[in-house]
Amino acid sequence: MTPPVVVTIAGTDSSGGAGIAADLVTFAALGVHGACVVAAVTAQDTTGVRAIHPVPYDVVVAQLDAVLDDLDPVAVKTGMLATPEVVRLVAERCADRLLVVDPVLVATSGAVLATDDVREAYRADLLPVATVATPNEAEAAALGLIAGPGVVVTRGGPVPTTNDHGTGCTYSSALAAHLALGADVATAAERAAAYVSHQLTLGKHWTLGRGRGPVAHVHAPTQGENP
Ligand SMILES: Nc1ncnc2c1ncn2[C@@H]1O[C@H](COP(=O)(O)OP(=O)(O)OP(=O)(O)O)[C@@H](O)[C@H]1O
Numbered sequence: 001m002t003p004p005v006v007v008t009i010a011g012t013d014s015s016g017g018a019g020i021a022a023d024l025v026t027f028a029a030l031g032v033h034g035a036c037v038v039a040a041v042t043a044q045d046t047t048g049v050r051a052i053h054p055v056p057y058d059v060v061v062a063q064l065d066a067v068l069d070d071l072d073p074v075a076v077k078t079g080m081l082a083t084p085e086v087v088r089l090v091a092e093r094c095a096d097r098l099l100v101v102d103p104v105l106v107a108t109s110g111a112v113l114a115t116d117d118v119r120e121a122y123r124a125d126l127l128p129v130a131t132v133a134t135p136n137e138a139e140a141a142a143l144g145l146i147a148g149p150g151v152v153v154t155r156g157g158p159v160p161t162t163n164d165h166g167t168g169c170t171y172s173s174a175l176a177a178h179l180a181l182g183a184d185v186a187t188a189a190e191r192a193a194a195y196v197s198h199q200l201t202l203g204k205h206w207t208l209g210r211g212r213g214p215v216a217h218v219h220a221p222t223q224g225e226n227p
């Protein structure tokens, strides 16, 4: 059967743990087709962010046009959007689809991934049209968001692991995938949490990199094991 299409609009992470890599591999693991619009390129490893290069606005627009015109994604997930212009572009072009906004402001490593004008564009333009936003507690406080039907405030969990780089990206992508597959927001949020928890367990003994290693997005699940 043809899978539903979900597009991620986000940044790349050279370590492969977060950003677009996390999003696409999560989509694949959960049975939806993933398309991607690269809004920023980052040089990152498991210990931190070394450089950030926002993709020129016209190139972001061209990628989004290509995906929206041809693939008709049922759901859109946003991660690191890098500039206020791109935040507003997504608000204008994607408000009529299932829209999961992960308002990435600060990486787990502490690196700042959004400036004040980006935060203001989220508040004024993008969050009001989101189906669901997935801030962590610090992002919720910075954006004045409180938990409710359209806001899931994320926070760690019981799995003891330091291999959690990309957890938030993985969670919001799993939520978007389950929405695209037909679940309601509450069910999709539950399934996303179960997926992340399961994958964190699979990767908790990995030794990858010198810092916080990646989530094991698809590591050796046996048939039927993924929630
Ligand atoms: N150690 C853990 N054990 C089980 N589940 C977890 C764990 N850490 C995270 N999760 C799940 O993943 C979700 C997202 O995690 P978290 O809030 O830590 O992400 P984040 O990286 O801070 O998010 P962001 O990308 O917005 O910065 C949590 O709400 C929870 O469901």
Ligand SMILES: Cc1ncc(COP(=O)(O)O)c(N)n1
Pocket (backbone or CB within 6 Å): 010, 011, 012, 013, 018, 019, 020, 042, 079, 080, 104, 106, 107, 108, 109, 164, 165, 166, 167, 168, 169, 170
């Ligand atoms: C390109 C990019 N996007 C998002 C994050 C957030 O990562 P995390 O989910 O670990 O907070 C990141 N570190 N890099």
